[in-house]
Every structure is written in C-alpha cells, then in structure tokens.
Amino acid sequence: MKAPPFAYRLAEDLPQALDLYARSAGDAVYLAGGHSIVPSLSLRLQAPALLIDISRIAALAGVSLGPEGLRIGATTPHAVLLEDPLVATHAPLLAEAARHVAHPAIRNRATFGGNLVLADPASEFPAVVRALRAELEVEGPEGARQIAAEDFFLDLYTTALQPGEILRAVLIPPPAPGQLVAFAELARRQGDFAMVGAAVRLVPKAGVIGTADIVFHSVGLTPMRAVAAEAALIGQALDAATIAAACAAVAQDLQPGDDPVLPAATRLHLAGVLLGRLLRRVQGEWA
Amino acid sequence: MKQALELQVNGEAVALMVEPRQTLADVLRDSLRLTGTHLGCEMGVCGACLVLLDGKPVHGCLTLAVQAQGCAVTTVEGLDASGEIADLQAEFHARNALQCGYCTPGMLMTAQALLKRGAVPDRAEIREALSGNFCRCTGYEAIVDAIAATAAKRGAA
Ligand SMILES: Cc1cc2nc3c(=O)[nH]c(=O)nc-3n(C[C@H](O)[C@H](O)[C@H](O)COP(=O)(O)OP(=O)(O)OC[C@H]3O[C@@H](n4cnc5c(N)ncnc54)[C@H](O)[C@@H]3O)c2cc1C
Ligand code: FES
Ligand code: FES
Numbered sequence: 335m336k337a338p339p340f341a342y343r344l345a346e347d348l349p350q351a352l353d354l355y356a357r358s359a360g361d362a363v364y365l366a367g368g369h370s371i372v373p374s375l376s377l378r379l380q381a382p383a384l385l386i387d388i389s390r391i392a393a394l395a396g397v398s399l400g401p402e403g404l405r406i407g408a409t410t411p412h413a414v415l416l417e418d419p420l421v422a423t424h425a426p427l428l429a430e431a432a433r434h435v436a437h438p439a440i441r442n443r444a445t446f447g448g449n450l451v452l453a454d455p456a457s458e459f460p461a462v463v464r465a466l467r468a469e470l471e472v473e474g475p476e477g478a479r480q481i482a483a484e485d486f487f488l489d490l491y492t493t494a495l496q497p498g499e500i501l502r503a504v505l506i507p508p509p510a511p512g513q514l515v516a517f518a519e520l521a522r523r524q525g526d527f528a529m530v531g532a533a534v535r536l537v538p539k540a541g542v543i544g545t546a547d548i549v550f551h552s553v554g555l556t557p558m559r560a561v562a563a564e565a566a567l568i569g570q571a572l573d574a575a576t577i578a579a580a581c582a583a584v585a586q587d588l589q590p591g592d593d594p595v596l597p598a599a600t601r602l603h604l605a606g607v608l609l610g611r612l613l614r615r616v617q618g619e620w621a
Numbered sequence: 622m623k624q625a626l627e628l629q630v631n632g633e634a635v636a637l638m639v640e641p642r643q644t645l646a647d648v649l650r651d652s653l654r655l656t657g658t659h660l661g662c663e664m665g666v667c668g669a670c671l672v673l674l675d676g677k678p679v680h681g682c683l684t685l686a687v688q689a690q691g692c693a694v695t696t697v698e699g700l701d702a703s704g705e706i707a708d709l710q711a712e713f714h715a716r717n718a719l720q721c722g723y724c725t726p727g728m729l730m731t732a733q734a735l736l737k738r739g740a741v742p743d744r745a746e747i748r749e750a751l752s753g754n755f756c757r758c759t760g761y762e763a764i765v766d767a768i769a770a771t772a773a774k775r776g777a778a
Pocket of ligand 3: 721
C-alpha cells in the first residue's frame, strides 16, 4: 500500500524543528531514518499532516568523547555504532548489540535515536542503554532536560518524551573500574527480532559482584530489568552456584505472555538459558 | 503538494517534482522509468528495492524521495552500465543464481557492497550479509556460490 498524502519540511536546526512542531497543532511527526515511520505510513497506521525531517540537523549528529562519557548523537545510524572506534572502545556493548539489529542496509539509515524513541520492546538498544545506565539528552519547547534511561521506557512503544520533544543525544557514562559487559540474543535467523535477548553489566568490588545490571528485551512491554536476578548476584562471588541462583531468579522477574510463535514458558526458559550463557562468558573474563 | 527534488542518479543530475509521500523507489521506477529497482514487500524485509545512496545500500521503499535531496543515487542500471559488477553478473549467470530475477537487483547491491569492503568474505559472512535479501526461487545456494566465486577472483586479482 502507499502512504496517504502529507507535507514535508526539512529542519535546518533544532529551533526550527521545535518551531515547526509548535505550529503543527500536534499533527506532526519527526522523521529520522524513517525506517519505522515510512512502513507505518504505508500501512496507514499513522497519518500525520506533516513530517519534520530532523535527519540533517548537525546538533543531532556525531559521536564524541568527553569527561562525562561517550556522547552519541540521536541521528547516528546503527552502522556507525558497529564501526566507530570510539564506540568499540568506550561502549563495546552497543557495538555488540548493533550486530543483531536488523540487516546491513537497514543499519545504514535507521538511527540510534529513532530506535530508542520508537521503544519497540523487541529492540536491542533500549536494553543496552538501560544496562549501561545511560542518560538521554532531550530538547523541547520548554528547554533542555536529561532523562535517565532507567526512567525513559514507560510502556509498549511509550517513552517519557513529551509531545514535541526531540531526543538530542545519548550519554554513556565512563565504564566503572573493572566493569564487565556482555550481550546476546536468541533469534531464529540473524537480524530477526529476538525471541529473547539480554544485556549484562557487572562491576566487581573486593572480589565479589558489587553492581549488577541485567536488562532483557523481547520478554515484556519495555526493556525489562531483572531485579531478582541482580539481587542474586550482588555481594556474591561469580561462581556456578551464584549463576544458577541468578538464572532461577529470572522467573520472578519476567512474566512474558503467550504469543502465537512462542509459548510463555518457552520464552521464560530461554531467558534463563541466555542469562546463564552471558554470566559464564563474563566469568571467563573475571580477573 | 509536489516539491522540487534535485539529486544525481547514476551520475546524471536530475531535477523533478515529487510528492513527499513518494518513496525513492517509486520515483526511480515511476518518474525516471528505472525499473531495475524492484518493489516486493514495501516494508524493508525483502531487499528487492536496494539502491546505493551516497555509496551505501539503502532500501528504496523505506526512504522518502525528498530525503534524497542533493544525494547521489546508484541503481542496478548504474552498476550495470559502469561495468563494475560485470564479473558478478557473469557468475550469477553461469551458476543460475537467478530464476525469475525479481530479487537479483537487490542481491547484486548487497553483494557489491560486501565485496567492496575488501576482505574476501567466507560463506557464513556472505549469508549474514544476505540476511535482508529474500529469494523465493533459487534456495540461495547458487547465489552464495556466485558471490563467493567473484570474491575469490577479485581477491586473487
Ligand atoms: C525490516 C526491518 C527490520 C528491523 N529489525 C530490527 C531489529 O532487529 N532490532 C531493532 O531494534 N530494530 C529493528 N528495526 C527498526 C530499526 O532499527 C529502527 O529502530 C527504526 O527504523 C527506527 O529508527 P529510524 O531512525 O528509522 O526512526 P523513524 O522511523 O524516523 O522514527 C521512529 C519514531 O521515532 C521518532 N523519532 C525519531 N528520532 C527522534 C528523535 N531524535 N527525537 C524524537 N523523536 C524521534 C519518530 O517521530 C517516530 O515516531 C527494523 C526495521 C526494519 C524496517
Ligand atoms: S520492497 Fe523494499 S525491502 Fe521489500
Ligand atoms: S530469482 Fe526469483 S526471487 Fe530470486
């Protein structure tokens, strides 16, 4: 099917984008890579009067390193996350996850910011930014504000962004000393949306696990923090018994629903299996 | 309302009026009559619509034509005319790596982008690169063969 008619404006800078939105009576959508909007327009799931193209705004582009961490502009395409040396060094978890996001050509245009704002529960990046405790920099009609990734994903395809607000960049804090990370997912085919996936971040402290972040995707309405599994790790040595306890605790954290392709019990089982693999991988790197 | 669009297509400057709702694939096919770019699913899944946008493969069905303002687009016609994929085309032909041919332009785009990276890809890498390209006829084996053979020859050259 073809999209219904709409108007299109290319925004030169952030003030212009915000202004175009302000004058749209709420009937406008920001356009980044378009890889979710365009199919959704074609399927006529959406019919805004105006698309405001933010993909060429310089303030939304680029990857840079500063004292606060790695700053990744919202319009950074997935392919750059895969290839950028700064990302590889300072946020390897993102680069690892990017391999699993869609297919090569999609990654050339779909943007990091568009992916996070879309907040598809099967998306890899929302789980990763939550596990890395990233901060999201937002510009809006009321000015700039910062939202912790922890507080950003509210519900299915729903974020803390207010109408008209633009995600400007994502700030990944510098890794804690000794921090170990791992990402993996189970999918039927490379690049397909995962049956289950997870991002893990552990910080050792005096020989035991000091901090644990475990965030699953594709098993709930948002990226899901596995609080009970984290609690099973904190203060413990990373040994087989601790890993088994964390995997068992996943059942308290996740309540996936049945769906036509995968029964809930299978998905939950796979989540435990996946967490076991990730923790054993981290165990191998544990000093 | 139609908007002015200027871009380069297969090396030639093109200026035309397009509706914002027209995708790049629509404009290439319907306005410029470059029908080598195919449309299958129109949602980014099958890869029949791949074109090069400033040298990188992108989906013509997911890119609005107006977003290509000022960009250089290369379609399969352009790749063919330049001769840069003649060896790849010959391998596809020799191995029957196409039957109906609907997927072939997209396969060639993906293959050429992969091969231009330089290193000789192994079969697993070729398959991974093709994960966004559907073929409903060949069963992929011959396509992977053709790309692997081209890679080996270019690597030896
Ligand atoms: C075939 C296919 C397979 C895919 N597979 C995967 C996959 O395996 N895993 C995965 O995670 N994703 C997958 N995706 C989705 C893709 O990775 C992107 O997440 C998606 O296309 C959104 O990014 P975009 O830049 O294209 O956003 P757009 O489509 O341009 O925008 C998406 C939404 O975000 C809003 N938006 C965009 N940028 C901003 C911003 N900076 N500030 C405020 N609002 C903004 C838009 O208004 C819109 O509502 C797939 C997509 C396709 C087409
Ligand atoms: S038509 Fe574009 S991917 Fe199928
Ligand atoms: S040859 Fe027919 S779809 Fe590939």
